[in-house]
Structure formats: structure tokens, C-alpha cells
Amino acid sequence: MPRFERRVLLGSLLVATPGLLAAFVLAWAPWDASLRWTGVAVAIVATLLLARWQYRRVVFPLYTLSGLLEALRQGDYSLRGVQGGVLGDAIYDINALAERLQRERLEFEESSYLLGKTLAALDSAVFVFDEGQRLRLLNPAAQRLLDAERHRLFGLSAAELGLAALLEGPSARLLTHAFPGRNGRFDIRHAALRSGGRGGQLLVVNDVGRVLREEERAAWQRLLRVLGHEVNNSLAPIQSMAGTLATLASRDPLPDDWREDFRGGLELIGHRAEALGRFLSSYSRLARLPPPQPRAVELSALVAKLAKLEQRLTVAVEAGESLTVAADPDQLEQALINLLRNAVEAALPDGGVRLRWRRDDGRALIEVEDDGPGPPPSDNLFVPFFTTKPGGSGIGLALARQIAEAHEGGVSLCGRDDASGVLATLWLPLPPPQPAGGSLREMRIVGE
Template identity: 75%
Template structure:
């Protein structure tokens, strides 16, 4: 800036040079017309001084202002703004817009950083970020708990010092059983490359899958015990009540005339409830002891027709489909189809009941569908939960067994309401090949 100011002053001197030379000539040599030249020279000098001052206020001052704005941007202060009204007004507007953009981007960056920090703090997974030299640059609270150390002790330490170098050298995705300083269990470990500021880095995520599995197992046992307790109590309560009644009756002396009939009725109730409880526990045993599928080449059309012919209450319409073969356990898949068809037949009305079964290929999977015109499935998320049933006298085993069979074949099952008409649509899918 001083160099530019010197150039402006140098230009003013060039303008005033002729007047200065004329004035020196008059004073030195006494040139004619001196009385007119001196006032003119003085006027030129005054004009030159005014122009120089005007140039300073019009050019030099705005340049200083612009320089201050740029210096503020360089220092990271985006709050200053310049005003228009000078020869550099357009440039000042550009600098103001740049400052507004940088201020907006800084705000967005700070908000994103705050959101990222809150997200990392809320994660149950341990997150570690290493730079190109494998020194720790970022860790979340779960990572601190996993290593049982404060953040200031971990920051800057190498992966080898933290005992994490082997995880970074292992495959990108793995499941291991390991003892960390803060926790021991089964972990899923993932790592991936990162780049920041043109430099490489590494992201390491350690997730305690053992704790998740234990929590799921605990909830499953709680659901199972609730159902078992409910069913067992439903059978034991009438058995106990009837046994107490018969004991009271047997203690009477003399026995009433109809004691034989009362005993026969009571024992019949006890036998029926005991049989129901035995069937319930047998269904549970079949669900818990399902063997691994014995894979063979299976013709789905033949299997579907065989399962459909076993239903006698309501005829099952088998729609012709393409020839489709899968690798599956025919006995288990047939049992799954029988369960789905039995549910459909029981849901179909006694008069005008219609149940259909069809199959087709959909991408890389074989899809089998069972359609009925009954009232549709109940609105519940527990349809495939073991021992959950909405049917009087139902065991709650059928759909749970179907899902277990389908998942053992790396497939799946669903039960939804039909969209084209009244009724339910059950699907079971299996991988092809």
C-alpha cells in the first residue's frame, strides 16, 4: 500500500512540474509576463494539492479498507464488512459476499461438527480414527470405555501402543472374541481407509455384538417364559381345581349316589387338559429340535401339488407355473407348505372358501404363494413369535416353524393382507441355485 501511495504522489508532482519550472524561471531570469505566470503557477500548485488529497481520499483510503477486510478474512474474522461509495465499490462488494459465504460455511461446519460429535457420543460402537502414521486423532466415549482410559491419555498414541495394530492389519470385516482393557466378549471389527487434508488415515469401528446377542437372548427367554407360563397355568389351574373337587368328593362318607358320574367327568377334564399340555410341549420340542436341512434337488411344482392334495376340508387350487427347481430339504419345505395351507384352509369360509397355491421365479429366488379368501391375518407383529396364536385351541407353533425352516434354507416368509380382495397372502421364498 505505501508503494501505491507513492505512485499517486509521484503523479501529482508530474502534473505540477510545468508550473514549478515556470515559477523558477520567472524568479531566476525575470521572464516577461511574470505578473501572470506567478498567479497561474500558484493556482496550478493549489489544484495539484487538491487533486492529490482527492486521490488519497478516493483511492488510498478505500485500498486501506480493502486491505483490512482481506487481512480479517485471512485471520478468520468474517464479521467485518466494507461500505460502497468509492472507486473500489465493486471489489468491496465481492469481498463482502466472500465474507458472508465463508461465515455461512463456517457456521454449517460448526453445526456439522457438533452433530458428528453428538452422534459419536451416542454410539454404542467404539470409533477410532488414526492418521497416516497410525496415531490416534479421534475417539468417542465408547472407545474410551473399551480401552478404559481418558481421552487425553489416548490422543496421539499409536495403534501399537493401544493394542489395536492387529485389528488394523486384519481383514476389513471380522468377528473376534477378545479381552480389551475395559471389556471382554465377542466383537465385530470393521476398518476402512480415510483421507483428510490430502493425507491418508484409518477408521476403526469395534462393535460389541456379544452384548446385543445377550440382550436379544434375554428378551427371547422372557417372551418364551411368559408364553410357557400362560399355557401351563391354563392347563394346571383346571387340573388342580378338579383334583381338589374330586378329593373333597372322595372324602365324603357315605359317597353320593352320582359319585361315579362326577368322578368320570372330573377325570375326563383332567385327561383333556393334560393331553393339551402334552401336545403343547411336544410342539415346543419339535420347534426347538429342528434338524439342519438335508439339501437335495427339489421340483417345487411336484412338492406344492403334493402338499395341496393333503388338505381335505377345502379344495386347494394349484395354479400352473414354470418348471422351477431348488436345492432344499423336501421334507421340511413340504411341512412348511402344509402349515401355510392348513392356516389358509382354516381361515377360508365354510361356504365358498377358496385357497390357491402358485409359484414363480423372482430374480435369484423361488417364490411360493398361498392365497385365501378368509378374513385376513390379524394386525399383530407377533404372528411369527413362537406360541403366539389368535385361534382358539391354537398352539402358535405353525408359523414359527415355517419361518425357522425358511431361514434355515437362507430364505424367508411373510404373511400380509391381500390388496386385490379380502383374504391373506402368505409367501415363502428360497434361493435358486
């Protein structure tokens, strides 16, 4: 029997003892009437005293239990009952529950703090609406987007905030919108929420226009740095030589070899002007790449053709399965020529170059592998006009990537894992399987 129940039972029997004794005396003791009534009075007083004692023994532990439960109900998880008392396991269970609730509250507060910091650090505007589409939560980015104080926004409906239309339609879309705090192009996403058995909606607004403007500004800065570097490289010797020739022409009389000096100076000016013209022509070529005209291209025939074009060393072709891609054959060939030229120049004079193609999860991969020293330590290999080779134009890799991306593909350049050298990969999406007589089968295969 549990300790508390045993305590109640024994106390109850003790309370009943005086009454039982009084009944025995009245029934069996040979006392006169006065003594009997005195015994009855003593029994009544003893019973009352024992009843009060038993009441305190039973009720006071229950008061303690009630106090602990009330503290839990009020959210105070710091109180603990004394273990080993009359309530035994009940106090132990309540203490364990209080510890668990205290730990969960701490974890919840830490998670809420982390969530608040995360929302505050986001550039995206975040709105949370309840089931009546009334605003219940927003982050600082959302406040800046609406250009209003937080306390004025809480409780307003989505319609009053001008956001009701954004909660309708597709869950993800791009649109141009005018908010009180900003105009531009935004990525709009919304989703359903559920909290406390009630529904709600989450709205996230991301200013993609600003991101694009920042990327555009960074691209212009990179381009201007490259253009300024190249133009200065040509204008500096031209300016220096022009000053030398002007000084020579001002002499009177002219030296005997002035004609040779003038001829050499003019040749230098012409050479640098020609180099600057080639650079600007390369820039125009990169900037005016026409849209691709897709046709069916058989990779085996195209790769074999490219290998024959290279005369400086023998390019090994590692045959793969028959793959046909939809691409502009001229642009694809130009992109691969650029990759192949880089590989051959890196592998000369004693290395080798290998060409192969394969299928990889819905993509066609064309790989150019060389035995050269490996890729240079730079993150600017695909930046237009950046080059690590003397006399290089710096547009080969940039043009190859631009062509691949125009075909919804890409280009990567990485060091080989098995040996020194570079593995250049150009990938293109493979067309979905077509039924017999489909449009892809009717296209003339290019590359043979």
C-alpha cells in the first residue's frame, strides 16, 4: 500500500479508537451513570482532537500538491516539492514535470530569440497573417517595405495593407509592384500556416530587382576595370612614343637617322592601335552573340570533326554511346574549339589531350582532358578578357560559357583528381524521348 494511503488508513483507525472504547465502556463496564458519561465526554474530546490531527495530516500535503500544480499552471517552473514525503511518487512526478517544462521553455525562448534574429537579418520581407488575414508578425525588412511603424501595422488586414492580391494566385511568381517604401520587381511567395489549431498565411517578398542591379553594377565595374587596363596598356606606349617623336621632330637640324626613328615609332603606334582594335573587336563579338538556332547535333560526329581540326598534336577521342543534342552547331563547335585550344596549349609539347562524351542524368557531358600543369589559381577564369597566357584575348572561356548557358547548359573547369592537368566539361540538356516520327527525329543531323 502506498505511504499516503497507509497514513490515511492508520490515522482514520486512530480517530475511531476513542469512540470504540467509549462504546465498550457503555456496554460492558460496571460503572455508575456519572462515570459512564464522563468516559463518553473524554472519548468525544479525544475523537475531536484526533480528527483535527488527522485532518492536518491529510489536507496539508494536498495543499502542497495544489500549490505545486498552481505554480505549473501559472508558468512558474522553479518550485520543487520535498521528495521522500508522504506523497511519495506524486511529488517526484511533479518535480520531473516541472524540470521538463522549464527545459522546454528555455529551448522555446532560445529558438524564438534565434528566429527573431534570423528574421531581422533577412533582406526578404516576411509577413505572417492569421486566419482572418490580419497581420500578426513582420520583420524589419517588411516594415521598411511598408514604410510604417510596427505598432501601426499589427492587426491590420491584408487588404488594408495592400497585400491581399499577393496572397492570391500562384504560390511563387515574379511581378512588378509598387509598395509604399519601394518600387521594383519582386519575387512573391506565400504558403499556408497552422498554429494552435488555427490557420494562417505566410508571405515572403524578395526584391530581386535590387539583387539584379547590384549584380549588374558589379559586372560593369569588372568590365570597366578590364577595359581601362587594356586601353591604358595601349595608350601608354602610344603617348610615350608620340612625345618622343614630337621631341625628335623639334630638333633643328634633324639627325641623320630620323627616318628610321620615325618609322620605328610609327610602327609601334600602329602595332598598339591594331592590338587595341583586336581587343575591341573581341569585346563586340562577345557582346553580340546571336541567339542559338537549335538543330539536332550528333556528338560522335562533332567530336571527331573537332579532333581533326587540331594539328599541333594528336587529340585522342574516347568513343561513348550515341547521343544527339538540340543545339546551334556553329556555336557549339566554337565553344568546344575554345576549350580544345586551351587544352592543347596547356599540354604542349609532350602532354596529351582527350575528348569524350557521356550521358549523366538527363544531360550530355562533353569532356576535354589534358595533361598540362593544371588550372591557374584564380577565380576569374570565366571573367571576360581575363587571361593568364601571354597574348591571350581572355574571351575563350567566357564565350564558351555564354554559348553553353544560351543552350540551358554550362561549362566547368577543374583540376584532375588522378594526375596533373585540367578537366573542362561542357554540358547540355538532352531532349526528352520523342515518339517515332517526332520533331527531333525529323531534324537533319549535323556534324557528319
